Amino acid sequence: MASQINSIYINIDEAFPVAGVDNDTQGFRDNFDIIKSSLALAGSEISTLQDTTAKINAANDFSGNTINNTILVTNTEQSYAPGVFSEGVPQLQFKNGSHQRIILDADALSIVLSWDPTSSTTLENNRFAKMIVEVSSLDPVDSFTVTWATSGGGDVKYDRSYPVNFKTSGQPQLLEFSTYLGGDDMWVRYLGEFNTELAATEYTNYDTLTEEVGSGNINLEKKTTYFEIAGEETSTLLAGDEGQVKVLLVKTLASGQMVVSSGQPGWKASGGGAIRFTTIGQGCTLQYTSGKWYCIGNNGASFE
Secondary structure, three states, rough: OOOOOOOHHHOOOOOOOOOOOOOOOHOOOHHHOHHHHHHHHHHHHHHHHHHOOOOOOOOOOOOOOOOOOOOOOOOOOOOOEEEEOOOOEEEEEHHHHOOOEEOHHHHOOOEEEEEEOOOOOOOOEEEEEEEEEEEEEOOOOOOOEEEEEOOOOOOEEOOOOOOOOEEEOOOOEEEEEEEEEEEOOOOEEEEOOOOOOOHOOOOOOOHHHHEOOEEEEOOOOOEEEEEEEEEEEEEOOOOOOOOOOEEEEEEEEEEEEEEEEEEOOOOOOOOOEEEEEEOOOEEEEEEOOOEEEEEEEEEOOEEE
């Protein structure tokens, strides 16, 4: 915006006073009034600049105004630790920072995320806001459930990676919360659990893990178990985790059969059950739901 001072000071009579002449004092007064008015306007414009422009020596509040076509380099976001949550209905305030670290010391807390950008304004629709929350328990041996709500009172929508039975523990877990509806509805994405000792953890593609079992317990940490049958063999399928998928198949068969016993058969009303494999190429896919293994795909195996 152009300064308005130009429109005033151009009226100064630069040729006044004239040297060697008895000059009228009105000319002095006119020039002085113009200079005074220009200085007053300059003071007003400078005050406006001081009050409304960005500073490099103080915090800046842009009051929701848009900044376009900007290149950001070495910028960070505020990380905030609100402390230990142990009672009531605690809140996470978006205005405190886009990364927050909370510690739980109570079970079944419902934590509300407040999306107001300041203490007096609400987040407008179509402004995308995101908050990363690190959750852990005060005592590493404790494990607490927690639920989430949004201050707007709308729906909370979870991505498919969010655990069915989410619990906190001593190891921090990261969640991403976001909204573009002024905080009325909120989306939650599970980012995972982070361990302090990389060497103690094996990171492998679960979907490609296989094992060969003769007799004994079937490994539930591997998605696929295959059998190389060379006689009358038995194995046991123990209880799994909610939603877990397990594949069983016959890779080779020289003689005999494989009988897999289970104490949680979804194909029986009560008691234990078994799955019988008698031919090469037989296989089945099971899913653990509501405390039982259910067959969701079968190629020749017998369920007893």
